[in-house]
Amino acid sequence: MKGQQQALDRGSILIKMLQVLANCEMAATRLLAPLLSLPEISFQDSNDLALIISDEARHGWLCRQKLLEIGGEAALPHAAAIEFLQPPNNLIKAFNRPLKTLADGVAFTAVMDLSADFLIGNFLDPQLRKLAKQLLADESRHIGFGWTRIPKSYLESPSQTEDLLAEWVELALDNFGRDYSRFDRLKLEYGLTRYPVARVKRSFAASVWGKIRKASEEASRITGEKVVILHPVVLNPYLKEFPAIRKRSAAVASA
Numbered sequence: 001m002k003g004q005q006q007a008l009d010r011g012s013i014l015i016k017m018l019q020v021l022a023n024c025e026m027a028a029t030r031l032l033a034p035l036l037s038l039p040e041i042s043f044q045d046s047n048d049l050a051l052i053i054s055d056e057a058r059h060g061w062l063c064r065q066k067l068l069e070i071g072g073e074a075a076l077p078h079a080a081a082i083e084f085l086q087p088p089n090n091l092i093k094a095f096n097r098p099l100k101t102l103a104d105g106v107a108f109t110a111v112m113d114l115s116a117d118f119l120i121g122n123f124l125d126p127q128l129r130k131l132a133k134q135l136l137a138d139e140s141r142h143i144g145f146g147w148t149r150i151p152k153s154y155l156e157s158p159s160q161t162e163d164l165l166a167e168w169v170e171l172a173l174d175n176f177g178r179d180y181s182r183f184d185r186l187k188l189e190y191g192l193t194r195y196p197v198a199r200v201k202r203s204f205a206a207s208v209w210g211k212i213r214k215a216s217e218e219a220s221r222i223t224g225e226k227v228v229i230l231h232p233v234v235l236n237p238y239l240k241e242f243p244a245i246r247k248r249s250a251a252v253a254s255a
């Protein structure tokens with residue numbers, strides 16, 4: 001209740017985590033759906049995006065089933081999406097950023113789905129692990145949708161691709177929440193997650209950097225010239241936070 005310190009035990013933390021997850025899944029369907037109406041969308045992109053949207057709706061439904069099993073409730077899909085998509089309830093910044101172009105959708109799936117993979121993959125509780133397994137089976141395809149298109153997207157529009165990647169990396173890092181919140185400590189204490197948020201964030205950033213390097217190699221292969229997608233300078237604020245990545249990015253910059 002507002003203004004009151006809510007008692008948090010293992011069960012209520014589990015319910016809260018699943019409610020947030022259910023809302024994120026539903027918000028993702030609402031964000032991605034308008035891309036299907038883009039006049040320039042290809043048959044292949046249309047097919048792949050429609051599958052992703054269908055997956056996210058199923059993920060929301062699976063979260064709801066799990067919530068019912070453990071005595072929690074999920075908001076109706078549309079209400080849940082609104083909670084994240086519209087102020088003043090837009091608690092997660094990333095879900096208040098509309099997707100307007102296919103390039104947006106590519107950066108979103110590349111980065112945000114990857115962040116989902118790290119968050120969900122971090123679940124430790126046996127009930128959550130079972131659910132996570134079902135969701136992660138699809139997330140790798142969603143991540144692939146984004147990253148396989150990044151080299152082409154970069155070659156067509158380098159600055160737009162870099163700007164979008166930089167923006168979504170920032171939004172995705174924010175998506176992890178504060179590193180040392182009470183909620184995070186309780187999740188660890190109750191065995192609901194494997195690692196502290198700071199560690200998951202670090203692994204996520206390292207993974208993003210690895211994928212950017214791979215995409216750069218693919219673009220270099222296509223053009224026959226050395227391509228560095230998202231120069232380390234763009235990622236500096238995050239690289240400072242993650243020394244291991246800074247070291248590797250310096251090596252790329254001087255190569």
Ligand SMILES: [Fe+2]
Pocket residue numbers: 025055056059116135139
């Ligand atoms: Fe999902």
Ligand SMILES: [Fe+2]
Pocket residue numbers: 056113116138139142
């Ligand atoms: Fe996804």
